[in-house]
Amino acid sequence: MGKLIVVEGLDGSGKGTQSKLLVQSLKEKGLPVLEISFPDYKSDSSALVKMYLGGKFGTRPDDVNAYAASLFYAVDRFSSYKDWEEFYQAGGIVIADRYTTSNAVHQCSKLPEERWENYLDWLFDTEYIKMGIPSPDEVVYLDVDVSIGQQLLTGRYHGNEAQKDIHEKDLAYLQRSRKAAEYCVRRYGWKCISCLNGGMIRSIKEIHTELLMVLGY
Numbered sequence: 502m503g504k505l506i507v508v509e510g511l512d513g514s515g516k517g518t519q520s521k522l523l524v525q526s527l528k529e530k531g532l533p534v535l536e537i538s539f540p541d542y543k544s545d546s547s548a549l550v551k552m553y554l555g556g557k558f559g560t561r562p563d564d565v566n567a568y569a570a571s572l573f574y575a576v577d578r579f580s581s582y583k584d585w586e587e588f589y590q591a592g593g594i595v596i597a598d599r600y601t602t603s604n605a606v607h608q609c610s611k612l613p614e615e616r617w618e619n620y621l622d623w624l625f626d627t628e629y630i631k632m633g634i635p636s637p638d639e640v641v642y643l644d645v646d647v648s649i650g651q652q653l654l655t656g657r658y659h660g661n662e663a664q665k666d667i668h669e670k671d672l673a674y675l676q677r678s679r680k681a682a683e684y685c686v687r688r689y690g691w692k693c694i695s696c697l698n699g700g701m702i703r704s705i706k707e708i709h710t711e712l713l714m715v716l717g718y
């Protein structure tokens with residue numbers, strides 16, 4: 502059995518960059534490592550996720566309830582697992598840029614806080630037990646302020662706001678997602694790295710060094 506490490510964070514937190522750097526560092530140490538990313542946009546299994554994020558079922562995140570949206574992402578992960586199952590079972594280290602934990606962060610926020618525990622129990626039972634995909638060994642949450650994340654996203658989309666998906670366009674929704682993430686950090690012992698220092702985003706290298714440290718590499 503291998504190891505599954507998840508890099509989690511809100512939109513614009515730098516997860517993609519940090520996942521890639523982590524993979525590179527572990528490769529340099531000679532470890533068997535594979536990078537995966539969700540949603541798996543290159544696969545047909547992400548069709549419903551694309552429809553949802555593109556606004557086909559409604560232009561606000563709340564137009565699709567937490568349970569329905571979670572299942573769109575869950576089936577995408579089930580399909581992806583077929584591609585890395587063998588590597589993982591043979592002892593490889595899998596680095597995931599988002600995972601089931603993204604449902605926890607981004608779908609919890611559609612529910613009132615008193616229903617979070619119930620939803621999270623359902624979510625982890627559905628994906629890790631009923632569907633049978635692996636549960637992570639480590640989850641590292643990269644924490645950024647929603648407004649800073651938005652600035653980074655605007656840069657990524659070269660100022661074209663129309664390119665944002667229905668989650669990225671909704672600031673209040675992202676604020677609630679951040680609260681849900683903080684709840685998960687406390688409840689499940691996810692590791693948390695603060696990506697800001699004095700209101701400014703820390704350097705990519707600094708965050709990478711801390712990421713290696715919290716993971717013990």
Ligand SMILES: Cc1cn([C@H]2C[C@H](O)[C@@H](COP(=O)(O)OP(=O)(O)O)O2)c(=O)[nH]c1=O
Nearest residue numbers: 512539540574599600601603604607608668
């Ligand atoms: C993987 C995953 C993502 N999401 C959300 C988080 C993001 O707001 C959104 C899209 O994922 P994201 O990785 O941000 O895609 P992009 O590369 O287009 O920015 O989907 C979930 O709600 N559940 C999940 O399981």
